[in-house]
Amino acid sequence: MRIVIIGDGKVGNALTEQFCRDGHDVVVIDNNAENINQLPNLYDAIGVVGNGASYNVQLEAGVKESDLVVAATSSDEINVLSCFVASKLGAPHTIARVRNPSYGAQLEMMKEELGLSMIINPERAAAREISRILRFPSANDIESFCRGQVELVEYKLGDDSLLSGMSLKEMYHHYKIKILVCAVQRGEDITIPNGDFVLAAGDRINITASPANIAAFFKAIGGLHAPVKSVMIVGGGKISYYLTLQLLEMGMRVKIIDNDPAVCEELSETLPKAAIVLGDASEKDLLLEEGISEFDAFVALTGFDEMNIIISMYASAKGVGKVITKVHRLAFPEVIENSGIESVISPKLITASQISSYVRAMQNSISINKVESLRRIVNNRVEALEFIIRSDAPYVGVPLKDLSFKPNVLIAAIVRNGKTIVPGGTDTLEHGDSVIVISTTVRPLEFSDILQ
Amino acid sequence: MNYKMIRYILSVILRTEAALMLLSVLVAIIYRENEIWPFLLTIFLTAGTGFILARKKPEDDVIFAREGFLVVALAWVVMSIFGSLPFIFSGCIPDPIDAFFETVSGFTTTGATLLPDVEHLPMSILFWRSFTHWIGGMGVLVFVMAIVSLSDGHSMYLMRAEVPGPSVGKLTPKSKSTAVILYAIYGGMTLLEIIFLVCGGMPLFDSIIHTMGTAGTGGFSMKNLSVGAYNNAYIDWVIAIFMVLFGVNFNLYYLIIIKQFKQALHSEELRVYLGLYAAAVALVTVNIMPLYNTFSNALRYAAFQVSSVMTTTGFSTADFDLWPNFSRTLLVFMMVIGACAGSTAGGLKVSRVIILVKSLVRSMDQMLHPHKVKSIKFEGRPVDNETRHGAAIYCTAYMFITVLATLMISVDGYDLETSLTAVVACFNNIGPGIGAVGPMGNYSIFSGFSKLVLSISMLLGRLEIFPLIMLFSPSIWRRNS
Numbered sequence: 011m012r013i014v015i016i017g018d019g020k021v022g023n024a025l026t027e028q029f030c031r032d033g034h035d036v037v038v039i040d041n042n043a044e045n046i047n048q049l050p051n052l053y054d055a056i057g058v059v060g061n062g063a064s065y066n067v068q069l070e071a072g073v074k075e076s077d078l079v080v081a082a083t084s085s086d087e088i089n090v091l092s093c094f095v096a097s098k099l100g101a102p103h104t105i106a107r108v109r110n111p112s113y114g115a116q117l118e119m120m121k122e123e124l125g126l127s128m129i130i131n132p133e134r135a136a137a138r139e140i141s142r143i144l145r146f147p148s149a150n151d152i153e154s155f156c157r158g159q160v161e162l163v164e165y166k167l168g169d170d171s172l173l174s175g176m177s178l179k180e181m182y183h184h185y186k187i188k189i190l191v192c193a194v195q196r197g198e199d200i201t202i203p204n205g206d207f208v209l210a211a212g213d214r215i216n217i218t219a220s221p222a223n224i225a226a227f228f229k230a231i232g233g234l235h236a237p238v239k240s241v242m243i244v245g246g247g248k249i250s251y252y253l254t255l256q257l258l259e260m261g262m263r264v265k266i267i268d269n270d271p272a273v274c275e276e277l278s279e280t281l282p283k284a285a286i287v288l289g290d291a292s293e294k295d296l297l298l299e300e301g302i303s304e305f306d307a308f309v310a311l312t313g314f315d316e317m318n319i320i321i322s323m324y325a326s327a328k329g330v331g332k333v334i335t336k337v338h339r340l341a342f343p344e345v346i347e348n349s350g351i352e353s354v355i356s357p358k359l360i361t362a363s364q365i366s367s368y369v370r371a372m373q374n375s376i377s378i379n380k381v382e383s384l385r386r387i388v389n390n391r392v393e394a395l396e397f398i399i400r401s402d403a404p405y406v407g408v409p410l411k412d413l414s415f416k417p418n419v420l421i422a423a424i425v426r427n428g429k430t431i432v433p434g435g436t437d438t439l440e441h442g443d444s445v446i447v448i449s450t451t452v453r454p455l456e457f458s459d460i461l462q
Numbered sequence: 463m464n465y466k467m468i469r470y471i472l473s474v475i476l477r478t479e480a481a482l483m484l485l486s487v488l489v490a491i492i493y494r495e496n497e498i499w500p501f502l503l504t505i506f507l508t509a510g511t512g513f514i515l516a517r518k519k520p521e522d523d524v525i526f527a528r529e530g531f532l533v534v535a536l537a538w539v540v541m542s543i544f545g546s547l548p549f550i551f552s553g554c555i556p557d558p559i560d561a562f563f564e565t566v567s568g569f570t571t572t573g574a575t576l577l578p579d580v581e582h583l584p585m586s587i588l589f590w591r592s593f594t595h596w597i598g599g600m601g602v603l604v605f606v607m608a609i610v611s612l613s614d615g616h617s618m619y620l621m622r623a624e625v626p627g628p629s630v631g632k633l634t635p636k637s638k639s640t641a642v643i644l645y646a647i648y649g650g651m652t653l654l655e656i657i658f659l660v661c662g663g664m665p666l667f668d669s670i671i672h673t674m675g676t677a678g679t680g681g682f683s684m685k686n687l688s689v690g691a692y693n694n695a696y697i698d699w700v701i702a703i704f705m706v707l708f709g710v711n712f713n714l715y716y717l718i719i720i721k722q723f724k725q726a727l728h729s730e731e732l733r734v735y736l737g738l739y740a741a742a743v744a745l746v747t748v749n750i751m752p753l754y755n756t757f758s759n760a761l762r763y764a765a766f767q768v769s770s771v772m773t774t775t776g777f778s779t780a781d782f783d784l785w786p787n788f789s790r791t792l793l794v795f796m797m798v799i800g801a802c803a804g805s806t807a808g809g810l811k812v813s814r815v816i817i818l819v820k821s822l823v824r825s826m827d828q829m830l831h832p833h834k835v836k837s838i839k840f841e842g843r844p845v846d847n848e849t850r851h852g853a854a855i856y857c858t859a860y861m862f863i864t865v866l867a868t869l870m871i872s873v874d875g876y877d878l879e880t881s882l883t884a885v886v887a888c889f890n891n892i893g894p895g896i897g898a899v900g901p902m903g904n905y906s907i908f909s910g911f912s913k914l915v916l917s918i919s920m921l922l923g924r925l926e927i928f929p930l931i932m933l934f935s936p937s938i939w940r941r942n943s
Binding site: 035036043050051055056 | 526527617618619632634635636637638639846
């Protein structure tokens, strides 16, 4: 597919990398000539220098022949205008990034009137992700599939974990809870483990099961946290705003600290139920005074990655049970993981993953057993995909052990008639099943792509 | 430095070269020549070395500018060494240095020859000699890139080092499809010229040989008198026009294919190129009128010779060494300017000359009006400082190398005209120069040392100096630099 990306910022860059890796033809428009000159050195793509909202620039970038235009510049207005021009030029799909909350109410109207296919708001998406993690604080990260029937959670084994030294076979046998470990990250390596795989302290394991079984499993291994009732947020940006709205709705107590009087003033107007504190969160005394150690959860959302990391480490040291850190530039993910910070949120990666799952769905709108939804986990390195088996393909009704799958692919869960099945070799795929597939190397477009 | 990847790319190139040599074997079979064996032996050695170097693609396939430069320079040297083996094994050019010179001259599309008599060479050797032009014209790495993807994200480093011109753009987002398109245009135009020549009564084999020489803007002929041997106005005009066409930036042909005629015809470089060509033809025609009886004959020889020299091909229909001094000097000037960037031709390139002249004019203007702000535009876009600086640096290096190489070969004791034009003709990938190396002379007069100097000059000219010079820079070989 031919894809035009307008704006070579953080999100634009993540998308360029993603799309090039997936084999699309990528054209990037940016008004910074230096960025564009550097582009072909890094990716197999070309660039056009100019204002992405301009008709002539879009013509030069070949928007007419393109299948998708993504506008992700720093300005909402340019993004919307770019997509409007692109759809008038004939681009069948356009995606705009719009993040100003004051446009929140008119998103649907803009989509309809201006011919946009999708509007993404990285801040709101990030807020949604954070609130999902806070809802189930035992895990580092959590994704749900099939309308919440299946959950995929990431959990880091602590130094004193009961599981370390245990093989997966022993573990399944010992706890007798229907769960499946579908991917393990150890250092930089990612494995799709078999039953003989032996767990070790420091591993980040990804587990699929029904929500009830996940909770039961965490209880059994002693990793279950008490539900979060109070949250301290540092930084009063857009994510904080969206997040607080959601947390308040869930009945949590929220305290926001920011050092800008104007921001605090505005937040106290828009979020009357939250406690707003004016002060510098990099001062230890302020955090202590505001009672950091009494909160169940701590979320660092300032505009500075370094600051977020440092104060998160401090919050962990003060005994806050659940700490979430926003990191915008994930240049050194290994370092952050080793620093003891457990849950990292990157709005850039969330946005890129949302858009690429849209693209994947768009790519084979004709196919029947296509990807229903796609999530990227483990720093975007593993794909978790949901398929619905709709046709009578040759693999329907065949026991899984008789099907030959490509390497590094795993069937993680099957949902049949509202019941979650943790699949074994004798299980079969039936008409109407929802299937969750984990893949590290193959990037499937439809279910048959994971078979040999 | 990713040595594994360098070894891998070199091995792919050697294996490709071995595969391409099979065509010569085919020619040898068709003409029932004994040269099958030298070719088969070379193919065995080349492919074998390729397999020894690397068998499969390394996992870490990321390369950067350093690897790009190094691999392109090494590829051209290694390719020329292996490409010279058939000449040695067949006994056509027994001396290794001579064979190396002839092969480098082929791959770099220079067309300078050491052989006083080419008409007695076996067909398969003649074919290989000219085929090196065809493959060297568009570039071997570009050819390889069209078949396999070498380094997914970073192949621009390879393409930029091999495709001539001050700034290299891709036609399509993917390097691979860009390479395929370039070769498709190249192949299509080659086929067209063969058809035109055959229609003019030239035998098929001769047409193929001369077309390959034209397409790569090389200039190896199979006749001692070059194209002049046919003494046919139609053939002269066909080859002259195709030489001019192969000197045009290939991006413009792509624009024509995707029906952007306006953009293609408004190209500033194309207009200047054709303008310079027309002016030179007119001047030479007037100047040589007294030598030829009719205007049409004078025009025919002038048009052919100017396009041959300007596009750095080097065919000849007349001994231009016998022309008046003004015409000879003008031809040497055209050699230096060369044709368009992004074509198969050598020389400084018209686009670089335009940028340099415009910079010069602006600098003089700024001396008179120190506060004046004026941006330099080329092809309707402002030229950034980096490109301007690059053009100036290139020109400096170009002059420096011309002088140095001339000094080195002057040891052989030939007059300044011969020494200088030999270097100019080799460095700009033309072939024949003026004086003892004129269209009727050849390069066998030089010593082995001078031949090596000239071979290196040809490689420097084809790769636009810098990739090859990097080979001699210590920092490229050092591990932690």
